[in-house]
Amino acid sequence: xxxxxxxxxxxxxxxxxxxxxxxxxxxxxxxxxxxxxxxxxxxxxxxxxxxxxxxxxxxxxxxxxxxxxxxxxxxxxxxxxxxxxxxxxxxxxxxxxxxxxxxxxxxxxxxxxxxxxxxxxxxxxxxxxxxxxxxxxxxxxxxxxxxxxxxxxxxxxxxxxxxxxxxxxxxxxxxxxxxxxxxxxxxxxxxxxxxxxxxxxxxxxxxxxxxxxxxxxxxxxxxxx
Amino acid sequence: xxxxxxxxxxxxxxxxxxxxxxxxxxxxxxxxxxxxxxxxxxxxxxxxxxxxxxxxxxxxxxxxxxxxxxxxxxxxxxxxxxxxxxxxxxxxxxxxxxxxxxxxxxxxxxxxxxxxxxxxxxxxxxxxxxxxxxxxxxxxxxxxxxxxxxxxxxxxxxxxxxxxxxxxxxxxxxxxxxxxxxxxxxxxxxxxxxxxxxxxxxxxxxxxxxxxxxxxxxxxxxxxxxxxxxxxxxxxxxxxxxxxxxxxxxxxxxxxxxxxxxxxxxxxxxxxxxxxxxxxxxxxxxxxxxxxxxxxxxxxxxxxxxxxxxxxxxxxxxxxxxxxxxxxxxxxxxxxxxxxxxxxxxxxxxxxxxxxxxxxxxxxxxxxxxxxxxxxxxxxxxxxxxxxxxxxxxxxxxxxxxxxxxxxxxxxxxxxxxxxxxxxxxxxxxxxxxxxxxxxxxxxxxxxxxxxxxxxxxxxxxxxxxxxxxxxxxxxx
Numbered sequence: 001x002x003x004x005x006x007x008x009x010x011x012x013x014x015x016x017x018x019x020x021x022x023x024x025x026x027x028x029x030x031x032x033x034x035x036x037x038x039x040x041x042x043x044x045x046x047x048x049x050x051x052x053x054x055x056x057x058x059x060x061x062x063x064x065x066x067x068x069x070x071x072x073x074x075x076x077x078x079x080x081x082x083x084x085x086x087x088x089x090x091x092x093x094x095x096x097x098x099x100x101x102x103x104x105x106x107x108x109x110x111x112x113x114x115x116x117x118x119x120x121x122x123x124x125x126x127x128x129x130x131x132x133x134x135x136x137x138x139x140x141x142x143x144x145x146x147x148x149x150x151x152x153x154x155x156x157x158x159x160x161x162x163x164x165x166x167x168x169x170x171x172x173x174x175x176x177x178x179x180x181x182x183x184x185x186x187x188x189x190x191x192x193x194x195x196x197x198x199x200x201x202x203x204x205x206x207x208x209x210x211x212x213x214x215x216x217x218x219x220x221x222x223x224x225x
Numbered sequence: 226x227x228x229x230x231x232x233x234x235x236x237x238x239x240x241x242x243x244x245x246x247x248x249x250x251x252x253x254x255x256x257x258x259x260x261x262x263x264x265x266x267x268x269x270x271x272x273x274x275x276x277x278x279x280x281x282x283x284x285x286x287x288x289x290x291x292x293x294x295x296x297x298x299x300x301x302x303x304x305x306x307x308x309x310x311x312x313x314x315x316x317x318x319x320x321x322x323x324x325x326x327x328x329x330x331x332x333x334x335x336x337x338x339x340x341x342x343x344x345x346x347x348x349x350x351x352x353x354x355x356x357x358x359x360x361x362x363x364x365x366x367x368x369x370x371x372x373x374x375x376x377x378x379x380x381x382x383x384x385x386x387x388x389x390x391x392x393x394x395x396x397x398x399x400x401x402x403x404x405x406x407x408x409x410x411x412x413x414x415x416x417x418x419x420x421x422x423x424x425x426x427x428x429x430x431x432x433x434x435x436x437x438x439x440x441x442x443x444x445x446x447x448x449x450x451x452x453x454x455x456x457x458x459x460x461x462x463x464x465x466x467x468x469x470x471x472x473x474x475x476x477x478x479x480x481x482x483x484x485x486x487x488x489x490x491x492x493x494x495x496x497x498x499x500x501x502x503x504x505x506x507x508x509x510x511x512x513x514x515x516x517x518x519x520x521x522x523x524x525x526x527x528x529x530x531x532x533x534x535x536x537x538x539x540x541x542x543x544x545x546x547x548x549x550x551x552x553x554x555x556x557x558x559x560x561x562x563x564x565x566x567x568x569x570x571x572x573x574x575x576x577x578x579x580x581x582x583x584x585x586x587x588x589x590x591x592x593x594x595x596x597x598x599x600x601x602x603x604x605x606x607x608x609x610x611x612x613x614x615x616x617x618x619x620x621x622x623x624x625x626x627x628x629x630x631x632x633x634x635x636x637x638x639x640x641x642x643x644x645x646x647x648x649x650x651x652x653x654x655x656x657x658x659x660x661x662x663x664x665x666x667x668x669x670x671x672x673x674x675x676x677x678x679x680x681x682x683x684x685x686x687x688x689x690x691x692x693x694x695x696x697x698x699x700x701x702x
Binding site: 024025200207 | 274286452455504
């Protein structure tokens with residue numbers, strides 16, 4: 001009832017409003033695409049640093065694993081919330097964390113827990129380790145899509161988020177990232193797609209930058225290759 | 226503390242409130258910083274977007290085209306959300322929207338609600354509606370959390386607690402802390418984080434606004450720098466999103482253009498830290514995200530604007546850039562405007578939503594310098610709209626002053642009769658002109674006319690009229 005009257009009111013108003021459409025200039029189709037000049041990895045690293053994160057360049061997965069040792073120490077990590085992802089499997093993340101005595105909250109173990117304790121375990125993790133669906137060089141952005149085993153909280157709840165990104169995952173521009181979503185088919189859009197550009201920030205106290213208010217204070221991106 | 230009443234929801238006198246704001250030194254200091262920090266950052270971010278003016282034009286074009294067929298896009302949006310297992314509600318006004326939210330919450334038997342920042346829920350006074358029913362409602366944006374504790378209204382679209390100093394924030398947060406917190410931003414933010422995490426862990430329902438809603442996919446887009454919008458939608462089992470109906474955009478491919486201009490205009494970032502695209506409830510097997518998704522689409526006066534010459538005000542994407550750019554906002558701050566939306570766009574929206582008679586000063590709270598339009602990511606012609614509102618005021622019966630009408634009638638009569646004009650100017654030069662022949666300025670006009678001289682002097686008539694001087698000396702030289 002309310003729906004029909006609502007929509008018919010909007011229909012009438014939209015029609016009446018057409019008398020007051022604004023004057024517009026034509027815009028060429030490629031306007032808005034910025035892209036990244038030069039090497040995508042270089043640009044990505046530069047932008048990650050510029051938005052308050054820290055980027056690391058490593059030649060291969062072995063080197064990425066070595067770097068993780070330092071990051072785990074920096075986070076004083078005892079427990080980790082990790083994605084299940086092909087890249088992390090090739091890295092041997094499960095065995096690596098096990099060998100260092102770090103509790104890994106796997107998808108399997110978390111799904112067995114009941115609701116309140118599952119949430120508590122997620123909230124208590126010291127570090128979140130994920131890969132990405134793609135990374136955007138122009139802005140230093142990570143695009144992460146949610147799926148079973150690739151939880152949104154991994155990049156959100158722990159005080160440190162580490163993302164491991166391979167060169168071929170990097171695209172030049174935000175518009176390229178949206179093209180990936182289109183290629184996969186709009187009917188297959190995940191329940192959540194998040195673009196992450198920096199550590200959690202706020203300017204709510206006297207307009208001064210303060211980090212880590214809700215999401216991770218420490219945002220690390222390891223670029224492989 | 227200043228005597229401006231931050232709590233009241235009805236409107237107060239713009240002139241008194243702005244006088245208070247000007248006398249409030251703490252507020253003046255903070256407002257002064259707006260230009261130092263944001264202005265420079267915004268410029269730098271725009272510089273890195275080639276053809277930024279055309280990108281803004283594209284965003285503007287999408288808004289204009291969408292509004293021309295808004296009903297169709299809303300129906301598409303509804304269909305898409307339903308197809309993804311969500312529920313859609315249409316609300317004619319704020320009261321209906323509040324009732325829809327309450328019905329959902331009560332059907333869930335929920336006790337606790339977390340909210341991420343939403344101007345639309347401020348507009349419909351949702352918190353108040355929930356609290357009177359005993360539903361605990363916690364704002365989770367740091368700025369909103371602070372002003373919720375203090376009982377203030379937001380003073381800026383993007384930075385709701387902008388009017389408070391760090392010292393005042395420390396005093397406010399010390400109340401729930403039960404101890405005196407130091408005036409250190411990191412400590413204060415850390416305390417809020419801990420406190421709010423507890424609330425996130427316990428909440429049954431998360432309520433958010435909507436920055437954009439994509440019709441073809443049923444996706445709602447939430448943008449934040451803190452991450453509270455993500456927590457609000459990832460942890461509670463039920464997610465209710467409330468959107469003004471003008472927030473719909475037709476296609477997913479339209480979104481990147483808005484994202485590129487929004488953050489630049491708002492905070493001088495290329496992109497905000499978190500942009501979340503939420504499409505329906507969580508999928509089978511996922512461990513986080515809401516299990517139920519409800520979308521409330523609100524009219525609340527928007528359809529009236531949509532069919533009017535001021536329709537362009539519905540292009541607004543709530544970035545706050547016009548506030549930061551405005552010399553008036555930067556002098557008097559947000560609370561002086563009295564409405565939920567402050568600054569130049571507030572001076573347009575508040576009279577439209579709330580009536581011109583109750584907000585008669587707002588269309589005049591502008592020097593029409595055009596800085597707002599230049600800063601707007603969708604190039605809304607705010608000065609033009611303020612002029613239109615000023616014009617409308619002359620047709621508003623409640624704003625008609627018999628004295629003013631009489632004065633204008635007399636003026637018109639005089640101007641139509643040269644002999645009367647000559648007599649008038651002769652009288653003025655022989656009285657006021659002679660009396661003020663040395664200092665040349667009137668400091669205080671009598672009665673209501675003092676409105677003019679309150680902030681500036683009025684030039685006195687010359688002791689000798691031009692026509693007299695011309696007859697005597699000018700002609701010969």
